Amino acid sequence: MTATHDQESCHISVSYTTAPVPHLSHFLSELESFPHPFLLENATSYRPLNTNFISEQDAVINRIVWNKSETPKLILYPRAGPRERIVFAPKKVKAAIVTCGGLCPGLNTVIRELTECLSYQYGVADIFGVLQGYRGFYSKEWIPLTTEKVDNIHKMGGTVLGSSRGGFDLNRIVDSIVQNGVNQVYVIGGDGTVRGAATLSEECRRRKLQVTVASIPKTIDNDIPIIDKSFGFDTAVQEASKAIDAAHTEVSCFPNGVGIVKLMGRNSGFIALHASLSSREVDCCLIPEVPFVIHGRGGLIEYIHKCLIERGKMVLVVAEGAGQEYVRNHHDWIDQLDASGNKKLGDIGHFLYQEIESTFKKQGIEVSMKYIDPTYMIRAVASNASDNIYCTLLAHSAVHGSFAGYTGFTVGPIHGRHAYIPMTEIVTAQKQVDLRDRMWSRLVNSTGQPDFSPRDIPKGFQGPCIYSREEESFETTKTVDKGFPGETP
Ligand SMILES: Nc1ncnc2c1ncn2[C@@H]1O[C@H](COP(=O)(O)OP(=O)(O)OP(=O)(O)O)[C@@H](O)[C@H]1O
């Protein structure tokens, strides 16, 4: 018998709003327009088909999945890409590129591809790199960028322009933009950087300047909302997996091996989650989104003990922002802020190391503790192949958007299609791991970890405290055969 499915055919009613991406025409009434250089007869670097141009009617929608019983409310974002008409004469463009905040794989690729796209696709001759982040606008000599100069930089980690935290002085930055005759600004950075860029674009609007401000969102933490993922994240996960592999090798070779790997992730546990899932050798993954009990029945230590009994080894991955309530008051510098106003974090990895080791010691159980903190190693590397391609698309989209006259916008893929997104939408929320999503279920499935969350955590709880349930149970550790070639504990 063959099952058949009747094909449904009906109209879907949707309501939509259009994302308010700022545009120079909103405050400059006499904006000239020019044909895109691709359309000029002597265009050499790119031979577009008519379909390569994007119309202002083309949009990317925020949702692609819904239940047929609901009437979805959609948001339409302008689709990224070259427009047939542009609002700058390329020969009159002076572009400035700056990188701010922490390092991220792919920064150099974005710098390279902004330069390449501006030069080859639009014929822009004046491109400058601003050194050491926002403060470089008013305190450093800018460096001219050419295609020759940036040719090989995508093979290197870091940023050839340097970076910094703090130093955002709005008026001095805009004054310097005006004095230097810059009319396109490209800002590469995370949430703080985009906050700064949004006020920069607002100030240019207030002064009625024909200056576009575009941001290319960067962070290995992958906590930028709306877009599918941020560049450098894939590379960071790949590097993080190497640390997990090392931890697994170590714990496999020592009696009762307990390996802790601390990974970046200030407020979001995406790196820890994805690296753990990809490795499949992780027994427990702790992220900032999930509070956890350490001691007592059903707590972390009891689970570690269970792993040691069953397998003689255990790998724990912890995101740096997890369990901060345990370490907040353990160091003098906690609750201090960095130059950008970000809270400094306590070292949860080191804390767990000591807590686990001393608890087992008290019980007379020998454990071989291994602590791996690859922090900067996962973000100071060059981007991998897929991030390189991704960075290229982001940079080119940003240049096309600026030439189209958009400002105060961020670029990024929404369900795989690149779009222009108002900066103000990017900075209002931070993306976190959604615990109702199946990705988190997959992780829990793969590690086998129980739910360590405290049963009744008081609202607004700030710690410090070691949540306590009933006493944990320490049954006798059995001898476990870890299999060839590990030593029997
Ligand atoms: N609210 C804000 N308004 C203006 N500028 C800001 C704001 N927040 C941060 N900045 C500036 O943006 C730059 C980078 O900020 P920050 O150090 O927070 O890094 P980020 O861009 O968030 O990147 P990441 O956190 O991923 O490393 C700094 O120069 C900082 O002064």
Ligand SMILES: O=P(O)(O)OC[C@H]1O[C@](O)(CO)[C@@H](O)[C@@H]1O
């Ligand atoms: O030590 P730094 O340079 O301040 O950067 C640390 C932070 O930067 C990030 O890499 C990006 O936000 C975080 O994961 C981390 O907490």
Ligand SMILES: [Mg+2]
């Ligand atoms: Mg940040």
